[in-house]
Amino acid sequence: MTYRFLHTADIHLDSPLRTLALRNPELSELIGLATRRAFVRIIDLCLEERVDALVLAGDLYDGDQTSMKTARFLAEQLRRLHEAGIRTFLIRGNHDALSKITTELVMPDSVKVFGAVAEVVAINRAPGEFPVAIHGLSFAKPHAPESLLRHYAIPLPDTVNIGVMHTSLGGSEKHDPYAPCSVADLQQSGFRYWALGHIHKRSIVEDPSSAIVMPGMPQGRDINEDGPKSISLVTIRDDRSIDIEERQTCVAQFERLVVNVTGVNEWKDLVERINVELERMRGTVSADHLVARIHLTGTSVLSWRMRRDADLLRTEMETRGSIIGKTWIDKVQVATSPAGDADGVSSDALAELATIIKQEVDGSTGYRAELREIAEELRGQLPSELRDIFGADRDAFENMLTNFGREGSASVLARLRTREAE
Known part of the structure; x- marks a missing residue:
């Protein structure tokens, strides 16, 4: 039986307005609430598609701007998935590491928050279904100048291994180097799917043995994050082939x-x-x-x-x-x-x-x-x-x-x- 999950990253919930041009109060209110509304759409999509899991590859928050009000909103939305039997796997990115309340929020039992030491979660599957394992590692500090790949456990044998990582890969314009690693290194790691986050522009690298996906952000916050924004709906078939669908999520498009x-x-x-x-x-x-x-x-x-x-x-x-x-x-x-x-x-x-x-x-x-x-x-x-x-x-x-x-x-x-x- 297939295994389906929704992969997203860089939500930046309740991020402060990043442009001085938004002087129109109505427009400011629209953009100020857009990240929340986009996240609600993500949860709605999980429920509509009846996925097995939601995978969040870092930067749910926006650093030390986070308030308990923001955190409670997140917990409420993830509880909707909990009540539907959908698991959530999340790692903390560089912005989450800045948040003072990241470690204080109590999540539903179905939410797995990976810590600063790499962990592997083997998914309970019915007899006869292919095994799935999800690997994750969170940022403990706002900066990670070296690759984190070597800290991940080796892939479990005869298992579809999914790695969740917050990384700048080989570097990108407008993004500082965070946990840099190469596409080639990820391809040779033995993981079937790499669920990445940090770069706000969508990109996918596929070959017969792996899929390396940077979903981009689900909602832009200013003109420098222009264009359509989306998430990835991933289906792993019985033959372990992967289908990746792009689904639009942005409320306001710059x-x-x-x-x-x-x-x-x-x-x-x-x-x-x-x-x-x-x-x-x-x-x-x-x-x-x-x-x-x-x-x-x-x-x-x-x-x-x-x-x-x-x-x-x-x-x-x-x-x-x-x-x-x-x-x-x-x-x-x-x-x-x-x-x-x-x-x-x-x-x-x-x-x-x-x-x-x-x-x-x-x-x-x-x-x-x-x-x-x-x-x-x-x-x-x-x-x-x-x-x-x-x-x-x-x-x-x-x-x-x-x-x-x-x-x-x-x-x-x-x-x-x-x-x-x-």
């Missing part, structure tokens, strides 16, 4: 909408062009809600006005999103060029100012130092989980300064040009 406005000369035509593209994107998103970041490109005589009135444009698009239905605007970014002369300014004085800014101010060491000082001061005032907004490393931070300086200069010139025209 997407980047790039709109080329070249040739648009009237404000109402601009709004209509964006609206058409927003409607098109809404039609491709299966999640309940779409949260779009609109990025305007191209050349238009409205370029300066777009920059000056970006707030009005955002309000207009929020209204259109409401009409479309369950469509929200995260931010409107303007990266257009003015039609006409190369500098996009009409008077000699503004043209000269644009040249000075471009040649002398933007490249000035002193100007760069001022930008850096302001940005570092702002970053220092943010909670630790939000500081990556200013870049996860030095190169990203410097690129951010360049973009901020460029956009700031363009906005100043836009406002000056508009005043000159009045």
